[in-house]
Amino acid sequence: MRPLCLALIMSLASALPAAAQDWAVGGFDAVGYTAAGRAVPGRSDISTMWKGRLWHFASEENRARFEADPRSYAPALDGMCPISITEGHPQPGDPRHFAVVGGRLYLLESDAAERQLKTRPQEIIDEARQIWRRR
Template identity: 35%
Template sequence: MSSIGRFVAAFALIAAALAIPGHARVLENGHFVFDPATGFAANGYDPVAYFVDGTIREGDPDYEARWGEVTWRFANEGNRDAFVRDPLVYAPSFGGRCPVALARGYPAEGNPRLWSVYEERLYFFYSQEHMQAFTEDPDQILAEARQSWNKQFPY
């Protein structure tokens, strides 16, 4: 491939990466919160269940998948398969960190038992107080959280 062709290909890749919505870039960089004792993301809870069932469900050891350098568990085969097909849809935003904490400048881990699905994205919160603060102005919190995330996790 000529140097011009390589330049065009590199430019196309960069343009495509920049076209990815902010929340998708947040999920792709592998900064996922996981339990160091088990290695599971979301404390072994099924990330798809938050969307499909509207509730928290424990994952089953028979239904696991690796993505983002961590292991995810699912309640059933269908949920696992949906996640594998499109993990960016189901994985918690900010790698499972609390958006309110991020907006305030620190990357606190979110608790999968304190959660919200907002505009088709899953968020975990550090505390009930943070969850309440999010409901009061989610768009502002998310804008500030993204800015903080990009400073703290630029890669």
């Protein structure tokens, strides 16, 4: 019985990271970035599926706002860091580091990238968008 329990536990544990990888924005509430101005953890019981990913929200109201217009809340540049794009080595943004520029959410790879974007946000975003479109 013990080997069977151990095998079951091991198979479930290996499936958890795969499931968590399908969580959009690392499980943070995509609406919370603009509504609260900070990274707000989403709740596991308030979610929706969009573009093959599970999006979590801090409230039913935020989920409804997202479902009404998901493209306006989803991270721009497919969640890639605009600084890394302009530097020629695109990296996924970290949901804990972000900026909202022109009403759009941009995820950044680090504190340093966050500081750099604040120096000339629109110029960097425009350059990153041009590069990202050509890919």
